[in-house]
Amino acid sequence: MSFDELLKELQGAKTNEGMDDHVSLEALFNEAFMKRCSSFKSFEEFLQKGNFQATTQEDISNIPEELFDRHVDRETHFDNWKSMLDQANAEHAARKLP
Template sequence: MSFDDLLKDLQGQNTVQEDPNHVALDVLFNESFMGEHSNCKTFEAFLEKGNFQVKTREDIHNIPDELFDRHVARETDFDNWKSMLDTATMKYAVKSDRMNES
């Protein structure tokens, strides 16, 4: 993924039509979600607060689980990254289902 692709991803400019199995991180962890579950307004700010250098989605996977889990536990109301990701995914799915029903 190029830097421009990552930037678009973080800004939510990559659409579901481009890849139906991929949801942009800032869509999944939108301001409403981050505001409800953390003191950070954006997912990007959350990453910066932990001094994580993330340029690609793979970079997130390369962060040692223990480090990322500690950051999540310290900065959010989740115990670990998996619970944060699962909750965001569930909320996104529910919202998407409601939008498709309209």
């Protein structure tokens, strides 16, 4: 196998790696999580309260960080978006363990 072929194969593996680990916002911020950490039943309600329109994590990353952090701080038990996202990811990972 040539170096170029190996490089292409490794790049393909890296591209596919993220595909399997993609978790929807609904899965991360399920009803139990939202009820426990906010006054909302769903992540969608939480977004609507802040007048945000986002359906993907990419959409959320396009919201000005300071604005979204203030909304998270006001409407949840978290100080900012990163801490909320980190907690949701940790809980989701724990649910996947056998």
